Amino acid sequence: MHLKKIVLHWTAFILKKTQFYWNQHFWQKLRETTIQDEPIGASIDKSVAQLKECRDKLRAWLFQYDWVRQLHDASQTSTQLTTLVTSLFSNILALAFPLAVMQVYDRVIPNRTLSTLLFLSLGVILIFLIDIALRTSRSYLNIWADTKYEYTLGKNAFTKLIDAPLYVYEQTDVGTRLKQFAVLEQIKGFYNNQLLIALYDIPFLFIFLAVIAFIGGWLFLVPLITTIV
Numbered sequence: 001m002h003l004k005k006i007v008l009h010w011t012a013f014i015l016k017k018t019q020f021y022w023n024q025h026f027w028q029k030l031r032e033t034t035i036q037d038e039p040i041g042a043s044i045d046k047s048v049a050q051l052k053e054c055r056d057k058l059r060a061w062l063f064q065y066d067w068v069r070q071l072h073d074a075s076q077t078s079t080q081l082t083t084l085v086t087s088l089f090s091n092i093l094a095l096a097f098p099l100a101v102m103q104v105y106d107r108v109i110p111n112r113t114l115s116t117l118l119f120l121s122l123g124v125i126l127i128f129l130i131d132i133a134l135r136t137s138r139s140y141l142n143i144w145a146d147t148k149y150e151y152t153l154g155k156n157a158f159t160k161l162i163d164a165p166l167y168v169y170e171q172t173d174v175g176t177r178l179k180q181f182a183v184l185e186q187i188k189g190f191y192n193n194q195l196l197i198a199l200y201d202i203p204f205l206f207i208f209l210a211v212i213a214f215i216g217g218w219l220f221l222v223p224l225i226t227t228i229v
Helices: 002-022 024-032 040-062 066-075 080-093 096-111 114-163 166-171 174-187 194-228
Strands: none
Touching: 040 114, 080 114, 080 194, 096 114, 114 194
16 A cells, blocks of 8 residues: 555656646746846847857858859759650651661561661660760759759758747657658659659650550550450
8 A cells, every 4th residue: 555655646646747848838837037137048049049040150151162152043944844855856766766667667678778777877876875964964854853853851850940049949848840851752753763763754655655646547546455454
């Protein structure tokens, strides 16, 4: 019985103290507490203001360099339109090889025109190299967009954290904050994801189907049904 009373007593005491420390009135009183004739809250606000001033000075110092301003301007530019245009030309160039093979069977082999074969071969090689350059550029654009997205999210998150009032820090422990920032790592690779790249190519599927329908008529249903199934 004595042990039960002791446990109940200390449990009630701890709960009471916990509720007291989580109470906003406690933190308000703590801010009003003075150390050397200066309130603690005023000292904290002054320190936060000094940190913001240092941040602004550092930003102004960095932006005096042209390359920093160019990087900042580039980070504000959207890469979605450029990626879409690159995908457009890349998919159109992908039609060159099957069309060239069709010309070989229809004209080169029956007429034995080696000059036409040489011309088609050089054209296909040139288009193949251009296609590689376009796909490489699109890959770099996706990596840049991914890096820019991660940088923008991290910058905005830290800006919100610095500008947040004091009671936000008091209500949330450090572990929870670290878990929230760890979510940013999960977003990395979003723009360079293969699924997102495939979404850029889906609209051009209709171009391929239109070309097949123009050449082979109802044969375009074969790749369409195969794709759906």
